[in-house]
Amino acid sequence: MTAELSGSAPAVTPLVPLVPQRNRRRAWKQALIGWSFAFPFVALFIVFLAGPILVSFITSFTDLRSTDIRSPFGVNFVGFDNYVDVFTDPTFRKAAVNTAVFVLFGVPLTMVLGLLAAVALNQGVVKIRKVFRLGFFLPYVTSIVAIAVVWRLLLGTDAGLVNGLLDLVGIEGPGWLTDTTYSLPSLIVMAAWRNLGFSMIVFLAGLQAIPTDMYEAASVDGATSWQAFRRITVPLLRPTLLFVSVITSIGYLQFFEEPFVMTQGGPLDSTLSVSFHAFNQFSFGNYGYTAAVSYVLFLAIAIFAFAQFKLLRPKT
Template identity: 65%
Template sequence: MSTGARQEVPAAAARSGPEAPAVDTILDRAGPRRPALRRAVVGWAFALPFVVLFLIFMAGPVLASLLMSFTDLRSADLRNPLAVDFVGLDNYARLFSDELFRRAALNTVLFVVVGVPLTMATGLAAAVGLNAGVTKFRTVFRVGYYLPVVTSIVAVSVVWKFLLHPDAGLVNSLLWLVGVDGPNWFFESRYALPSLILMATWRNLGFLMVIFLAGLQAVPGQLYEAAVIDGAGRWTRFRRVTLPLLRPTLLFAAVVTGIGYLQVFEEPLVMTQGGPLNSTLSVSYHIYNQFGFGNYGYASAASYLLFVAVVLLSLLQFRLMRSTD
């Protein structure tokens, strides 16, 4: 009996004592938090070097250039950049009154308006041909079409200078065979910008070909079989089946290509240096020149106008995608 009494006392004392959360409950509550907190600390520890470098080398310069666009900072003021004058929106107003910037903006808009549909059309044609062609040589053609995308712009420019050379170029030689005197493509203002657009189209159609080919291979074959049973021809199947199912892919390709062409820089830099008579001057190349001239405030303002154009084009993509859905 004494043993039983000893066993009952702790139980009775536990029942009569003040109510407190059980130890198991406390561990259940605190236990999951400790591993989660540990994982969060470890994760931030690994991410901290990138965050610090991003703030120093990316976010910092972006913020500095935004502030710079509201000043008259020039190369002569770099010794004391805090002493420059705050000019508000004068740099932005100056852009709209600058004839050279307006010419660069017009060239860039023409590059986008003409280059995007042309690149998409050729990329889609290549993708459709590869999707329906012989599988034996499909890989060879894929590599051939995509090779200019990963090729250096210097190598591409050498090829196009050979093709469009006014005297010994392949294009002018073919035109001479049919009795046409070919122009000096890159040194006549009428032909310089179209020549760069053709060069950019040839260089970038392989990228869009890969995207369109992935979209085409995702189209169910049963839809084409049903269309054939209904008597639809090849063009009808392409217009009624392929294009509607490729609409999201087409929108993505249009926006990605448009953003790239809004920032066109390498082609005029390497091929024409913005000439002749500024006929190939783009906004990006104009910004590059202004930084070289030391007009940092003016160039920063032009950069942010280009950034606004890119953002508006991206918002247009989201709106079109929403309406498509």
């Protein structure tokens, strides 16, 4: 079809208008057509995304509460008061530390497991690779609610499967979700389990872009598998690593649904995240404060993503 159509007419035929006025009319028409395609998206985008982002920013400098929605004239600008409140709030600090721990341990764990799975899948089992890929990826596309139900039962203190198995070998398992020492690590492991399929798929795509003759050459030169991995795979996978790292960090910095359905942030706020804290304040009706917390998170995400681009950018 391509060949037929482009064969029947010259490839490039800009109609050169002789009169400048016609030129302007054409430009107008072009702009109109372009915007007619963009308009439905842009209108919805402004109302439901860009607008709310802006409103949230403005709100973070006001003392807006849910009770003020009907009579917005009682709302005052309070400068940076909300931000000061955020940083002096011990609950926020706790949530910020939890979120940082979640990201700093969760992202590397997820990526290492995803890379391991990708490298393994890229080497063996050609025939049933699809089955493995499906299995590893399944948790990623499953509702967090269903996962939470199952994992809560897996990690239950008395009747959980994990502690039941530990009991068989004579170990008394801890309260994975009810002990403040184990609650956050448990959620990190669960998140890694759930998300490693994503890294695996992206890494697999990246691995396939590496020409196999590079490995053959290395093998002829007597390189071990580990050397080949260190010297060929990792450097060539650098852009993919950066991409997965940025995407996973952006997701993990917002982590929320896991503690929401698994632990409700407890015990003793040990799994409360920044997003969760903002959501709680939203439920209490403290809209100004909510907006400030969410903008602090936004800023953290932007800085984190930017830093990774700086650090991990492929060297030229």
